[in-house]
Amino acid sequence: MLLAQDYQVYKSKKDTTFVSSHLGYEKKISIILPDDWQNNNQKKYPLVIIFDRQNKRSYGQIVNTIDYLTAAEQMPRSIIVGIESDNSKRISEAKSPKSSKDGKAHLNEKFLFDEIIKLAETKYKASSFRVLIGHSWYGHFSTSMFVKNIEGLSAVIALDPFFKQESISLTDSLSDLNKCKLEHNKYFLYAIGKDYPQDYKAIEKVKVENTNSKLDIRGTYFPKAFHHAVPGLGIGEALYDLFEYWSVQQYTFFEPSNKNVDVFDELKDNLINHYGSNLDFSLGVLNGKGWGFYNDEDYLKAIKVWEELINQYPSFSEAYLYILDAQQQLNQDTSETISKFKESLKQSQFYSKEEKEELLSELK
DSSP states (O other), rough: OOOOOOOEEEEEEEEEEEEEETOOOOEEEEEEEEEETTTTTTOOOOEEEOOOOOOOHHHHHHHHHHHHHHTSSSSSEEEEEEEETTTHHHHHHHOOOOTTTTOOOOHHHHHHIIIIIHHHHHOEEEEEEEEEEETTTHHHHHHHHHSSSGGGGGEEEEOOOEEEEEEHHHHHHHGGGOOOOOSEEEEEEEHHHEEOOOHHHHHHHHHHOOOOOTTEEEEEEOTTTTTHHHHHHHHHHHHHHHHHHHHHHHHHHTTTTTTTTTHHHHHHHHHHHHHOOEEEEEEEHEEEEEEEHHHOOOOOHHHHHHHHHHHTTTTTHHHHHHHHHHHHHHHHHHHHHHHHHHHHHHOOOOOOHHHHHHHHHHOO
């Protein structure tokens, strides 16, 4: 069943159900893909997994915030997977068997890594950049996944979580990460409301005492906010914090004072060294920089930027028309570019039939 929600940058793929071999029952999920995603190219995307899809208000707010920030060039296009939990099973899925005999967190962990993440990687081309977003019990579960699998996750956003179960203290486990040798930066981000003031004090203590330069722990406290208001209040700032470094790198390339195309490779290396995974610059930043060079009559640099845009966004065929324009300004042979444009447009799923016809008409 196709989703009906309209987004600016994302296209709904489908809702689906499958039986988890680890949990032993059906799990419902949603797949939401960026608008430039298509099967016939090798482009990979960050993976954002959102728990509690059944809570339509908070889940919808989180997805729409992702869409808004992506459209605003504040975070990269990503693959979004929403996971539903039956309310009769939700708490046991997040409980550890160490604290409760009906706890299934260990099985849920296998479901997450062996089934969901594997599906996203093999079928939808998710990259190794992985973010978990969980609220309440699933904020607790997401936190436990962070401390147990920190090398396999890039970030966790815990929205009004609590940190203790019987025999388990996740704040102690987070403190232990202070000694963990990390190759790349990892983010634990949180937002806490009026129901868990003691948990907020505990995580703030962990944050203050953290000396691990590769471990970024930070969050927001909403002392008057009700439990179910916290996801909507906290998600925007948490996503901003996570992708602030990415935003700085791409703006360094985009800003008008930068006249050096070759700095692009250095900035991309900065991202890989920081996050441990490639994160493409936004389509708008690359296109805007290309036009900046074009307007300066620096056509060779404009061509180089648009070629990089096509490399990162192969379904964005109209960039070939921009290259064609710049080549004409330089009196270069355009036959190869025209051929590449036609082939790219034929393969692209980014445009409607009418849009393709309009782009083809620009060749005349």
